[in-house]
Amino acid sequence: MHSLYESLTVSWNLGGMNFNQDSLLLALYCPSDAPHESFLEAATLPQVSATSQKHVGERSSSGNHPNEWFIPHFPITRHDSCQFRLFAKDNRRDDDEWEHLASSPTLQMLMATITPTNLHLAFARNPTEMVVQFTTAQRGTPVVQYALAVNAAALHQEKTSKKATGTSHTYQASDMCQAPANQTGPGKFQSPGQLHVVRLQDLEPLQTYSYKVGLAGGQGIVWSDEYTFTTAPPVGHDMRFSYLVYGDQGCPSVGWGRGGEWTSALMKSELNRRKNNDDSMIVAAHHFGDLSYARGAAHIWDEWFQMMQPIMTRIPLMISVGNHEYDHTSGGSNEKDPSGVQSDHGYMPKWGDYGDDSGGECGVPTAKRFVMPEAGGNGVFWYSHDYATVHTIVLSAEHNLTKGSRQYTWLEKDLRNVNRTLTPWVIMEMHRPLYESEFIPWERKVNAGLRRQVEDLLFHHDVDLILSGHYHAYLRSCDGLYQSKCNRGGPTYMTIGTAGAFLDPTLLVPTRWTKRFVRQHFGYGRITIHNASTLHFAFVRAGPENNPNTGNVEDEVWIHRRR
Numbered sequence: 001m002h003s004l005y006e007s008l009t010v011s012w013n014l015g016g017m018n019f020n021q022d023s024l025l026l027a028l029y030c031p032s033d034a035p036h037e038s039f040l041e042a043a044t045l046p047q048v049s050a051t052s053q054k055h056v057g058e059r060s061s062s063g064n065h066p067n068e069w070f071i072p073h074f075p076i077t078r079h080d081s082c083q084f085r086l087f088a089k090d091n092r093r094d095d096d097e098w099e100h101l102a103s104s105p106t107l108q109m110l111m112a113t114i115t116p117t118n119l120h121l122a123f124a125r126n127p128t129e130m131v132v133q134f135t136t137a138q139r140g141t142p143v144v145q146y147a148l149a150v151n152a153a154a155l156h157q158e159k160t161s162k163k164a165t166g167t168s169h170t171y172q173a174s175d176m177c178q179a180p181a182n183q184t185g186p187g188k189f190q191s192p193g194q195l196h197v198v199r200l201q202d203l204e205p206l207q208t209y210s211y212k213v214g215l216a217g218g219q220g221i222v223w224s225d226e227y228t229f230t231t232a233p234p235v236g237h238d239m240r241f242s243y244l245v246y247g248d249q250g251c252p253s254v255g256w257g258r259g260g261e262w263t264s265a266l267m268k269s270e271l272n273r274r275k276n277n278d279d280s281m282i283v284a285a286h287h288f289g290d291l292s293y294a295r296g297a298a299h300i301w302d303e304w305f306q307m308m309q310p311i312m313t314r315i316p317l318m319i320s321v322g323n324h325e326y327d328h329t330s331g332g333s334n335e336k337d338p339s340g341v342q343s344d345h346g347y348m349p350k351w352g353d354y355g356d357d358s359g360g361e362c363g364v365p366t367a368k369r370f371v372m373p374e375a376g377g378n379g380v381f382w383y384s385h386d387y388a389t390v391h392t393i394v395l396s397a398e399h400n401l402t403k404g405s406r407q408y409t410w411l412e413k414d415l416r417n418v419n420r421t422l423t424p425w426v427i428m429e430m431h432r433p434l435y436e437s438e439f440i441p442w443e444r445k446v447n448a449g450l451r452r453q454v455e456d457l458l459f460h461h462d463v464d465l466i467l468s469g470h471y472h473a474y475l476r477s478c479d480g481l482y483q484s485k486c487n488r489g490g491p492t493y494m495t496i497g498t499a500g501a502f503l504d505p506t507l508l509v510p511t512r513w514t515k516r517f518v519r520q521h522f523g524y525g526r527i528t529i530h531n532a533s534t535l536h537f538a539f540v541r542a543g544p545e546n547n548p549n550t551g552n553v554e555d556e557v558w559i560h561r562r563r
Contacts, residue, residue: 003217010069010084010104025087025098026069032083032106036098040077041084041299076117078137078193078303081108095178106142109211113137116213116224117193118305118369120312123284123374123385130200130316132166133371133482134213134224135193135305138495141168143194143221146211148204148462149228155210159388164197165216171368177331181296196385197371206233227313230283235386236422236530242274243284243387246524247322247469249499250293251304259501261307263542266551267524268310270540280528283387284315288469288525289322289393290432290501291366295359301369318368318394321363322380322431322470326398327354328362338367339381339399340406349401351444351449354398359550373412382407384414389532393463396472397432401453408454415461424532424561426463435477435484435493436515437542443471454481459490464561465535467525469497470503474518474539476555481513496525496539516555523554535559 027042034040048069083106089096112120118135132144137420147161154160168449173189178184186374196215203209208230214221221328244267249260269286274280292304308317309480317336326339326346326467333344341347348354370380372394377383381396393414401406434451436444458466475495482490488529502518522542529535543550 006074008071008074010071011087012067012086014067014101019088023089027085027087028075029085030077030079030082030109032081032482036085036087036100036211039186040082040190040461041075042187063238065068073306075299076306077109078111078191082109085145093446095348108432111222113279114140114215114217114222114412116215118302119213119224119309120305120370121229121314121316122318122371122388123232123316123373124199125259125385126201126374127205127386128201128203128236129370130229130231131202131212132200132207132211132436133369134196136196136373137193138215138217139194140215140217142168142213143216144196144198144211144213145207145223146199146200149208149210151486152488155226158309160492165196166196166202168194168196169368170194171364175336176240176296176364177328177336177361177362181358181362182331183296192298192301192365193369202467203231204238205231207231208372224318224440229314229316230281232283233388235388238386239388239532240280240528241283241320241388241527242280242283242526243286244270244287244524244526245286245467246496247288247320247497247500248290248293248305248472248497250290251300251307252500253300253303254501256500256502259330259483259503259542260304260551262544263522263524264307264311265545266540266542269551270526271311271314282315282526284318286318286320286392286429286467287469288320288429289397289470289498290324290497291319293323293324294325295357296361297359298365301365307524313340314337318372318385318392319366319380320394320429320431321366321396321398323354323398324355325358325361325366326363326381326396327357329356331360332362336362336364338363339378339396340400349400349449351445353446363487377410377414378406382410386423386488388529389423390427390529391418393428395428395430397430397450397452397468401450403440403453408457411454412457415463420462422484424528425465425535426461427464427465427467428458429467429525431468432470432494433475433493434466435481435513436468436475436495437469437474437508437511437517438471438473439509440471440506444509455490455542462489463491465537465559466493468490468493468495469499471495472497472501474498474521474523474555475514475538476514476516476537477556478513478515479559484513486513492557494525494537496523498523498542515557519552533561535561
């Protein structure tokens with residue numbers, strides 16, 4: 001029997017047969033009796049060896065045997081059995097036929113169809129609520145059992161614990177807009193399983209709760225591990241707190257190495273270090289777009305969730321949509337586009353470089369896998385929420401922001417209704433930046449186009465800070481930036497697209513408003529709200545655990561406002 005997340009070593013013996021390594025293919029089949037053409041994933045032996053080499057330090061034995069594949073965490077599967085098969089190709093033949101050489105013993109996957117996976121939290125519009133989401137293969141009633149974490153036994157006692165049930169949904173290949181996301185067949189679309197949403201209500205503010213999730217069915221409930229979260233304070237509550245901000249992450253299977261892993265590991269370490277320190281407690285993580293970089297490869301979503309779960313089960317993850325979640329060039333009509341756009345393609349202004357970067361997903365997996373606060377906004381695409389003294393606005397740079405558009409009209413109303421007595425800080429997040437000085441001419445046209453759409457509105461309503469990603473580097477502008485000039489009463493702009501995607505090698509165009517630029521280093525931002533008029537920002541460098549520079553603060557700034 002084998003369990004999800006456990007490590008596994010696959011070994012093979014060619015028995016003296018002489019094959020070119022590039023002509024050998026190792027494929028994974030779930031379920032184990034799937035026909036040869038219906039593989040889940042496949043890789044040549046050089047690809048297998050390269051993947052195994054990355055994790056050589058995690059193995060119980062030293063070294064890396066050439067006929068072994070070490071898998072540190074078995075991937076999420078929604079079948080009860082799996083099998084590896086080895087194939088060879090005769091390069092002297094012109095056809096694409098592969099010869100089956102051998103099969104591994106069947107792996108019986110322990111409770112794979114009912115084990116909760118992809119757990120994550122999100123704040124709701126009401127600070128007395130928390131949204132809990134998770135995934136299973138089987139249908140059933142999603143359940144969350146929770147209790148105030150007054151002691152270790154509270155969650156297991158009927159008098160001190162409560163249960164809440166929720167709803168479930170899923171999506172199919174046919175729900176998405178274009179290839180490769182909507183293609184079926186070997187190595188193509190994989191079902192995400194049942195996506196469960198449970199909303200916990202009437203929670204006490206600023207309290208820590210224990211919880212676990214499970215699926216109620218005919219054979220009882222298979223519970224997840226136990227976790228804790230801390231609820232939000234009342235809106236306007238004057239307190240010191242911190243949260244993490246970043247964009248552009250991905251995971252190793254995307255092909256960029258381990259940057260995403262290093263960033264998530266450092267965030268986990270920071271959570272552990274600060275969990276008992278109320279004055280610097282990390283309350284949330286905000287990811288402003290380009291989340292998993294699945295781009296139609298469903299298993300990438302699972303791997304990214306698996307990588308991030310140690311964080312997302314403890315603090316809410318609030319997201320934005322980037323070009324790699326939404327952008328598409330066809331297939332969006334007939335109500336397929338979950339953002340409500342009626343055209344066949346996504347937003348394509350004349351000054352833009354908007355294409356098919358989502359791999360045909362057109363926002364469907366993102367909209368189905370995440371629930372963000374609703375307040376007259378548009379699901380995961382644009383919304384706002386309050387935490388203590390901060391009002392956060394999330395926009396979609398992948399949608400129309402011209403005056404009179406749905407998004408602009410919503411933004412204008414949201415800004416007009418902000419109570420600056422309760423939430424003096426107004427911070428906006430969107431995937432593409434309004435200001436950026438990297439030497440990428442076509443992208444700078446996009447920045448200028450976005451500024452023409454919303455810069456005056458943001459200036460008029462005294463937005464304090466604007467956070468973005470898209471560029472895979474870190475950049476901080478001067479304070480008070482408006483119409484490309486500093487100290488004019490505008491916001492500070494920051495680009496933090498450094499959470500794991502390949503890092504930009506690009507140099508800068510000289511500008512007077514660029515104050516700090518960090519190139520070729522992974523990392524994330526940490527915002528600490530001290531009071532109604534003082535905010536501290538730090539850019540924290542991520543990297544391998546044994547790198548002495550990992551965790552260094554590469555840039556920091558204090559932002560002060562007269563209220």
